Amino acid sequence: MIVIRNIRKSFEGHTVLRGVSLDVRDGETLVILGESGCGKTVLLKMIIGLLKPDNGSITVDGSDVVSMSYKDLQKLRFDFGLLFQSAALFDSLTVGENIALALRRTKGLSEQEIGEHVRNALDLVRLERVEQEMPSQLSGGMRKRVGLARAIAPNPRYLLYDEPTTGLDMTTADEISLLIKDLRAKLGVTSIVVTHDLHSAFVVGDRFAILGGGVTLFAGTRHEIEQSPDERVQKYLASSLST
Amino acid sequence: MKSLSMPRDSNLTGGGIFFGFLGRHTIRFFEHVGTYAGLVWWMLRNIRNARTYSRTFFPQMVQIGNDSIPIVMFVSMFVGMVTAVQSAYQLNVWIPRSVVGGLVIKSVSLELVPLLSALVLAGKVGATITAEIGSMRVTEQIEALEAMGYDSVSYLVTPRVLAGTLMFPILIIFGDLLAVLGGLFGAVIVAHVPSGPFIAGLKGSFSTLDIVFGLAKAVTFGFAITSIGCYEGYYVKGGAADVGRATMATVIDTCLTVVVLDFVLASVFLS
Numbered sequence: 001m002i003v004i005r006n007i008r009k010s011f012e013g014h015t016v017l018r019g020v021s022l023d024v025r026d027g028e029t030l031v032i033l034g035e036s037g038c039g040k041t042v043l044l045k046m047i048i049g050l051l052k053p054d055n056g057s058i059t060v061d062g063s064d065v066v067s068m069s070y071k072d073l074q075k076l077r078f079d080f081g082l083l084f085q086s087a088a089l090f091d092s093l094t095v096g097e098n099i100a101l102a103l104r105r106t107k108g109l110s111e112q113e114i115g116e117h118v119r120n121a122l123d124l125v126r127l128e129r130v131e132q133e134m135p136s137q138l139s140g141g142m143r144k145r146v147g148l149a150r151a152i153a154p155n156p157r158y159l160l161y162d163e164p165t166t167g168l169d170m171t172t173a174d175e176i177s178l179l180i181k182d183l184r185a186k187l188g189v190t191s192i193v194v195t196h197d198l199h200s201a202f203v204v205g206d207r208f209a210i211l212g213g214g215v216t217l218f219a220g221t222r223h224e225i226e227q228s229p230d231e232r233v234q235k236y237l238a239s240s241l242s243t
Numbered sequence: 244m245k246s247l248s249m250p251r252d253s254n255l256t257g258g259g260i261f262f263g264f265l266g267r268h269t270i271r272f273f274e275h276v277g278t279y280a281g282l283v284w285w286m287l288r289n290i291r292n293a294r295t296y297s298r299t300f301f302p303q304m305v306q307i308g309n310d311s312i313p314i315v316m317f318v319s320m321f322v323g324m325v326t327a328v329q330s331a332y333q334l335n336v337w338i339p340r341s342v343v344g345g346l347v348i349k350s351v352s353l354e355l356v357p358l359l360s361a362l363v364l365a366g367k368v369g370a371t372i373t374a375e376i377g378s379m380r381v382t383e384q385i386e387a388l389e390a391m392g393y394d395s396v397s398y399l400v401t402p403r404v405l406a407g408t409l410m411f412p413i414l415i416i417f418g419d420l421l422a423v424l425g426g427l428f429g430a431v432i433v434a435h436v437p438s439g440p441f442i443a444g445l446k447g448s449f450s451t452l453d454i455v456f457g458l459a460k461a462v463t464f465g466f467a468i469t470s471i472g473c474y475e476g477y478y479v480k481g482g483a484a485d486v487g488r489a490t491m492a493t494v495i496d497t498c499l500t501v502v503v504l505d506f507v508l509a510s511v512f513l514s
Contacts, residue, residue, distance in 0.1 A: 050386055050390060070394075074394065077390060080390065085383075086383055088383040088387035090384055091378075091382075091384070102391050104298075105392045105393060
């Protein structure tokens with residue numbers, strides 16, 4: 001379980017988060033919604049210690065991420081898979097090597113086992129015969145799938161998705177959303193999806209949190225979100241559904 | 244109120260502007276030095292973590308070392324030829340022609356090959372490293388490494404700095420050999436110095452200590468060029484234009500560092 005309490009963060013005098021609190025329950029998919037620049041990605045990166053909050057606490061299974069040493073953070077990150085907005089594939093490595101790199105951090109896997117894990121991960125994201133391709137030879141949707149394969153290959157307990165459908169056409173975005181839903185069913189991992197794409201959010205999410213003005217405006221199920229009397233929430237839903 | 248929003252320097256006199264400029268740049272310089280020292284310290288502290296960089300170390304040795312052999316050999320050969328021709332030109336008829344060989348071996352092994360090769364490699368190796376790591380930074384690849392549980396400094400910086408530190412002396416050995424051959428060619432063909440006296444002068448002035456000193460310089464330059472290249476790339480912020488600026492900064496910083504280190508090493512070991 002991930003518990004986020006009263007997180008504050010500023011960059012060069014500009015306050016992005018003013019006290020965000022959230023709970024992520026085991027096995028669920030929590031979608032964090034909000035307009036661009038509201039601090040969704042910042043929050044996601046704080047969960048695995050890539051950024052440090054100015055104030056507040058983040059605990060993962062009872063361990064405080066904020067005060068963790070670098071060595072402990074590295075161990076904690078073994079439990080996480082992160083899909084970056086840009087996929088962040090290593091452009092000097094082939095697709096297979098990209099996924100293998102994620103597996104090599106764990107000791108004891110032979111090259112043959114790593115090869116099998118790579119193929120399994122590519123099967124899960126429905127990609128075939130791309131192991132030897134370079135990332136520059138892939139389309140945007142395929143790059144996201146490879147990024148996803150890299151994230152799931154080491155069997156993490158938590159999957160974090162940063163804008164998984166951004167920059168994709170509607171058909172590919174729908175495919176990625178269904179893939180995320182499918183992976184959750186197959187792998188049973190706890191997931192956090194950061195997005196501003198409400199259509200995708202409703203496909204993949206169990207619960208939803210809306211960030212705005214640096215705080216959590218709302219957290220709850222789809223039904224609760226749609227019934228919320230909060231004007232800011234209804235305004236956000238109306239503006240997101242109209243785009 | 245309007246004057247409050249004007250730039251700070253607007254109310255200063257010429258001296259104030261000068262010292263303000265000097266102060267800001269001095270602070271920025273020491274900030275850079277501090278961050279660079281921190282990166283190097285982190286790299287050295289985790290150097291035993293060979294598992295992280297073992298796969299990237301040999302490709303880096305090839306890229307930094309093998310791929311630089313042609314340019315180092317080319318530069319060194321011409322350095323040797325020019326040194327021989329200019330030495331012969333400056334000697335009058337009363338000085339034995341064997342001195343040309345002595346001047347060539349001393350000049351190239353002590354100074355010219357290590358320094359000029361380092362300046363060429365500052366551009367080739369240093370700039371390449373900054374562009375590679377800087378591009379990884381702006382496309383979130385370094386964050387992706389960290390997110391996977393890798394120490395990005397051990398994965399990216401350590402193999403490049405180790406490869407540079409090990410391969411530069413090897414390049415300089417090749418360079419010294421080519422410079423001597425180039426010197427022989429320049430002396431005999433262009434300056435008409437007989438090969439016998441040239442080789443005799445070469446043998447007479449040969450000193451293992453000079454070669455060792457040249458190699459020690461190469462180790463220092465290799466470390467400086469690769470670590471500065473890594474530093475500039477690792478701390479890039481922004482986009483492609485910032486990678487370009489960082490790459491240019493690497494070329495300037497490494498060239499300046501090399502000439503300063505060259506003087507420091509000569510002062511410490513040769514004075």
